[in-house]
Ligand SMILES: [Zn+2]
């Protein structure tokens with residue numbers, strides 16, 4: 036039985052969370068810019084039919100797919116979703132080796148075959164992605180993978196597997212590096228306004244104001 040998707044409203048946006056199946060329980064997010072109806076899908080990890088339904092419920096189509104990083108539990112639904120909405124999928128250039136190795140990843144981690152995205156565009160550096168009526172700022176946060184990023188909207192951000200509610204991403208997979216992740220999280224939290232709501236790749240949301248003291252404590256107690 037599928038639980039109902041959570042939906043938040045922040046400023047001009049609504050954010051629908053579609054939690055994918057066990058064992059990963061990855062959070063896919065459908066972000067709708069209410070004034071224009073544009074919808075950006077973040078990390079469609081699987082179950083493209085449920086994600087497509089969440090997009091369609093909003094009486095619209097998808098504008099673009101954004102990936103925080105290239106692990107299979109975050110992009111496993113792109114191929115099927117792009118069959119419904121023929122839109123580009125974007126990721127950071129440094130993530131290319133991870134995505135290129137997708138087939139072997141999926142076999143080892145998920146014991147299933149996965150098709151790579153039908154259409155994939157890489158960006159480099161920390162661009163500001165321009166949409167009609169709003170911008171999305173990219174913050175480069177390597178460490179969980181070599182090309183991980185966070186996406187900053189007005190009042191909220193998607194932190195992928197870089198930062199969870201009272202947790203950080205693992206660094207023992209290819210491209211992972213502990214000190215790099217620690218530096219990325221410190222820099223990210225300096226960038227965010229305290230009221231920013233943080234949506235991560237797994238688990239519940241929290242805010243930058245909650246994350247900062249936790250991170251000060253965790254990083255000084257050898258947690259990271
Ligand atoms: Zn990951």
Ligand SMILES: [Zn+2]
Nearest residue numbers: 061108196236
């Ligand atoms: Zn993940």
